[in-house]
Amino acid sequence: MKAVAIQAFGSPEGLAVIDLPAPIPADGQVLIATEAIGVSGADVLIRSGALAAYGFKEGHVPGGEVAGTVTAVGDGVDTSWIGRRVWASTGGGGGYAEQAIAPVEEVLPLPANLSAAEAVTLGSSGVVAHFGLSHAHFAPGESVLVRGAAGSLGIMTVQLAARAGAAAVAVTTSSVERGDRLRKLGATHVLDRSGEGGEDAPTGYDVIIDIVAGVDMPSFFDKLNPNGRMVAIGAVGGQPPADFGANMMAAFKKSMSFATFSADTVSEPDRRAVRTEQFAAASRGELQLVVHELLPLEQAAPAHRKMDAGEVFGRIVLTP
Ligand SMILES: NC(=O)c1ccc[n+]([C@@H]2O[C@H](COP(=O)([O-])OP(=O)(O)OC[C@H]3O[C@@H](n4cnc5c(N)ncnc54)[C@H](OP(=O)(O)O)[C@@H]3O)[C@@H](O)[C@H]2O)c1
Incomplete structure (x- = not known):
């Protein structure tokens, strides 16, 4: 089968189309003929080599999220999965391929009216957005700032916060056009990347969901209300x-909190329950799924170049 591997860490040119034997599902796994493969920010970090300390090696086939049709199952998996259209988390890679393996507990049937491409914009990002907000103890009526809102995580966070009754949903983004698109998804105030601008924007927020981090992060800590919570997702x-x-300690008297959040810390049943609810909401049209562009699998390198250039609003999806 055709696959794309990271032959050399660094630039997108290190991605190469290769031939691999089709994988064979082991106990508890399913084999999926892929229809759509999500290109995520995590894939970009893995390709760059930034996550080598986490065990990612050159030769790795990236791709944590796919949708397609189950064609075979390993021992212990109900054969009724075969032939079903599904979304799946591959659990660490192997998705940039015509066929991918996933553990059956990370596989979810696709609602009939959700496309494979739409599913891979929602499956992972929706869960991170949901549990990121709950990790921040977000409550209806509170104000939220989503920093780095134009990617798939931010787009979902904006929508979920707005749906849940946030008093305000401010976003940071780099262009007026992106700001207008985010407003249509539920943003009430659009700020520039440094957190400035946004007519009548709140001066402080109860919750900041931060997708960016970086050197400017302390200046956003200053934008929390007393008892405010910042969660880096x-x-x-x-x-x-x-x-x-030291910046946090300097604001001691505001009783603010900072936390990181990884979906890896959420139990599989809890992830599944939220994903099932979100897929149903999306199929009813209550969540907007933003596919930036469909590209053939062979164009994984150009897809990564677009990610590196910051051109992507939503998610790029590869098709085999
Ligand atoms: N917590 C978890 O469990 C979990 C799970 C999966 C992924 N992740 C993480 O989530 C991140 C990827 O999320 P994503 O795909 O939504 O992000 P993304 O699309 O890569 O980036 C989001 C937005 O941030 C803005 N941005 C980029 N670089 C910036 C910079 N240097 N300064 C300020 N703004 C910047 C850009 O928008 P503008 O140009 O409009 O400003 C960009 O569209 C990765 O860090 C990944 O590791 C976390």
Whole structure:
């Protein structure tokens, strides 16, 4: 089968189309003929080599999220899965391929009126957005700032916060056009990347969901209300400065909290329950799923170049 592997860490040119034997599902796994493969910020970090410390090696086939049809199952898996259209988390890679393996507990049937491409914009990001907001103890009536809202995580966070009754949903983004699109998804105030602008924007927020981190992170800590909570769910801008902790301590009297959140800490049944509810909501048209562009699998490198250039609003989806 055709697959795309990271032959060399670094630029997108390190991605190469290769031939691999079709994988064979082991106990508890399913084999999926892929129809849509999500290209995520995590894939970009893995390709760059930034996550080598987590065990990712050159030769790795990236791709954590696919949708398609189950064609075979391993021992212990109900054969009724065969022939079903599903969304799946591959659990760490192997998705950039014509056929991919996933553990059956990470596989969800696709609602009939949800396309495979739409499913891979929602399956992972929806769960991170949902549990990121709950990790921040977000409650209806509170104000929320989503930093780095134009990616798939941010787009879902904006929609979920708005649906849940946030008093305000401010976003940071780099262009007026993106701001207008985010408004249509539920944003009430559009700020620039440094958190400035946004007519009548709140001066403080109860919750900040931060997808960017990076050197500017402490200046956003200053935008929390007393008892406010900032949760980092991504770090597309790199690590915060070394004095981040000192900045937090300087604001001691505001009783603010900072936390990281990873969906890896959510139990599989809890992830499944939320995903099932979100897929149903999307199929009823209550969640907007933003596919930036469909590209053939062979164009994984151009897809990553677009990610690197910051051109992507929503998610790029590869098709085999
Ligand atoms: N917590 C979890 O369980 C979990 C799960 C999966 C992924 N992740 C993490 O989530 C992140 C990817 O999320 P995503 O795909 O939604 O993000 P993304 O699309 O890669 O980036 C989101 C937006 O952030 C803005 N941005 C990018 N670089 C920036 C910078 N240096 N300064 C300020 N703004 C910047 C860009 O929008 P503008 O140009 O409009 O500003 C971009 O569209 C990764 O860090 C990944 O590791 C976390």
